[in-house]
Amino acid sequence: MRASTLKNNPRNNKSYVIISIGILIILWKVISLWVGKPIIIPSPEETIVALIRIVKDPESIVAVYNTLKRIVIGFSITSISSILLGVMAGFYEPLYYGLKPIVTIFKAIPTMAVILLAIIWLESEFAPILVGLLVAFPLLYENVVQGIVNIDSDLIEMAKVYKVGKWKMIREIYLPSIKSYLLAGVSTALGLMVKIVIAAEVLSQPRISIGTSFQIEKANLNTAGVFAWSIIAILMAATFDVIVKFIKRTS
Amino acid sequence: MIVQLEKICKSFGDMEVIKDISFTIDKEEIICVLGPSGCGKSTMLNIISGLTPPNRGCVDRNTDKIGYVFQEARLLPWKTLYENIKFVKDDTPPEELHKLISDIGLEGFENCFPNELSGGMKQRCSIARAFNYNSELLLMDEPFKSLDYTLRIKMISQLIGIWEKSSNSILFVTHEIDEALLLGNRIIILSNRPARIIRTFEIKISQRERKLSSKALTEIRNEIIDILVESNEQAPLFQP
Ligand SMILES: Nc1ncnc2c1ncn2[C@@H]1O[C@H](COP(=O)(O)OP(=O)(O)OP(=O)(O)O)[C@@H](O)[C@H]1O
Ligand SMILES: [Mg+2]
Numbered sequence: 192m193r194a195s196t197l198k199n200n201p202r203n204n205k206s207y208v209i210i211s212i213g214i215l216i217i218l219w220k221v222i223s224l225w226v227g228k229p230i231i232i233p234s235p236e237e238t239i240v241a242l243i244r245i246v247k248d249p250e251s252i253v254a255v256y257n258t259l260k261r262i263v264i265g266f267s268i269t270s271i272s273s274i275l276l277g278v279m280a281g282f283y284e285p286l287y288y289g290l291k292p293i294v295t296i297f298k299a300i301p302t303m304a305v306i307l308l309a310i311i312w313l314e315s316e317f318a319p320i321l322v323g324l325l326v327a328f329p330l331l332y333e334n335v336v337q338g339i340v341n342i343d344s345d346l347i348e349m350a351k352v353y354k355v356g357k358w359k360m361i362r363e364i365y366l367p368s369i370k371s372y373l374l375a376g377v378s379t380a381l382g383l384m385v386k387i388v389i390a391a392e393v394l395s396q397p398r399i400s401i402g403t404s405f406q407i408e409k410a411n412l413n414t415a416g417v418f419a420w421s422i423i424a425i426l427m428a429a430t431f432d433v434i435v436k437f438i439k440r441t442s
Numbered sequence: 443m444i445v446q447l448e449k450i451c452k453s454f455g456d457m458e459v460i461k462d463i464s465f466t467i468d469k470e471e472i473i474c475v476l477g478p479s480g481c482g483k484s485t486m487l488n489i490i491s492g493l494t495p496p497n498r499g500c501v502d503r504n505t506d507k508i509g510y511v512f513q514e515a516r517l518l519p520w521k522t523l524y525e526n527i528k529f530v531k532d533d534t535p536p537e538e539l540h541k542l543i544s545d546i547g548l549e550g551f552e553n554c555f556p557n558e559l560s561g562g563m564k565q566r567c568s569i570a571r572a573f574n575y576n577s578e579l580l581l582m583d584e585p586f587k588s589l590d591y592t593l594r595i596k597m598i599s600q601l602i603g604i605w606e607k608s609s610n611s612i613l614f615v616t617h618e619i620d621e622a623l624l625l626g627n628r629i630i631i632l633s634n635r636p637a638r639i640i641r642t643f644e645i646k647i648s649q650r651e652r653k654l655s656s657k658a659l660t661e662i663r664n665e666i667i668d669i670l671v672e673s674n675e676q677a678p679l680f681q682p
Contacts, residue, residue: 345512345514345516346516346518348493348512348516349510349512349516351493352491352492352493352508352509352510353509353510353529353530353575354506354507355529355530363518363521363529364518367518367520
């Protein structure tokens with residue numbers, strides 16, 4: 192486990208990330224020069240200008256806040272339900288097979304269909320929440336089930352022989368076993384939710400939100416604005432990632 | 443009597459693993475079990491510990507304080523050596539835990555995680571965990587298998603020391619005849635699978651006074667070797 196190459200020299204590897212970002216920006220600049228039409232590919236500078244305009248606009252903060260709120264609400268609902276159902280399904284096989292068709296449907300149904308249905312069923316403010324949580328659910332749920340299934344039964348036997356109490360067993364064996372699976376699921380699910388919730392907002396048009404702002408920039412043919420909002424969304428996803436990594440390291 | 447086995451039988455599917463094993467483990471007694479690889483020794487310990495139910499026969503236990511050194515170390519990967527030993531009994535004073543750790547030669551490694559320990563160190567950690575538990579019956583499945591010769595001798599005398607102090611009973615599975623000769627009040631020899639008891643030896647000499655080179659122990663050793671070789675004609679285990 193210690194010999195994983197990706198884990199060695201984290202500091203050196205960071206410099207590769209910086210180099211890669213630099214190359215991407217240069218490539219972007221070159222392509223924008225080559226295309227020559229800011230409405231198709233805006234240059235990095237134009238995007239920065241748009242980004243500054245957006246950041247200075249107080250309404251953008253509200254947009255980010257509203258979208259963030261939807262992601263957090265959707266994520267909370269989906270993580271609580273997927274942990275509860277996942278734990279139960281992990282221990283009780285009939286439930287696992289009973290839920291299987293539903294989970295498969297959630298996994299396979301095109302996101303666009305979910306978005307359209309959610310818009311038909313719900314107010315525009317709530318539709319993106321429903322979409323986000325439905326799309327993230329199977330991911331988290333399956334990770335939790337995997338975590339339970341992969342618990343080392345040898346350790347459980349050991350704890351049973353030594354008459355370790357139920358709560359201690361859950362705290363010291365079950366939870367740590369599931370933790371790595373759960374955190375991996377959380378990290379993917381959050382990244383996915385940022386994308387899906389914003390996509391749903393673009394279509395459902397709640398009052399002030401990142402998705403709505405995307406739509407407005409596009410309607411104004413302001414491609415630099417679309418790029419700038421994309422950067423904000425990417426930063427949002429990256430922030431979630433950092434938080435999850437931090438939790439992973441400290442717990 | 444601390445445990446009594448009566449006509450225990452166990453099969454996995456069509457494969458008979460244990461056939462009609464009966465014996466009792468008395469208070470303050472060490473029983474050593476010798477038997478060919480794969481004959482069902484670990485299965486027998488699992489049955490005695492209550493982890494595996496037998497197909498037939500019954501196990502009478504006069505205690506529920508059973509310690510078990512499994513064939514594998516079975517440590518919690520997310521806990522340090524110290525925490526793993528503490529895991530089975532939280533209220534042991536830290537001085538005692540540290541004494542236990544230094545007795546098995548692991549001082550300085552208290553804060554290492556299992557993946558930072560060698561196979562033999564993990565094994566010793568699992569032994570220390572069992573010692574910490576203060577069991578009335580201690581099941582040990584080849585506990586010293588990945589230790590070098592001198593460490594083995596040291597661990598044997600330590601085990602005798604702990605046994606003398608705590609006056610528990612020990613069931614000790616091993617492949618090393620010498621270990622059995624030094625430790626056992628009785629030595630049980632098992633047949634090839636399905637395991638049956640083919641012979642039981644009793645050694646009346648106190649453990650502290652035993653010498654492997656003594657006439658009594660040499661005689662028993664030769665007899666055991668004969669039995670083991672005889673029970674395994676096709677593929678001799680030893681060439682005496
Ligand atoms: N859970 C199980 N399911 C099916 N077969 C099993 C199971 N546990 C053990 N066996 C079989 O039972 C037989 C005895 O296994 P066991 O582990 O008791 O042997 P052993 O005497 O401890 O051997 P060794 O000295 O190599 O440790 C083996 O053939 C093994 O394949
Ligand atoms: Mg075994």
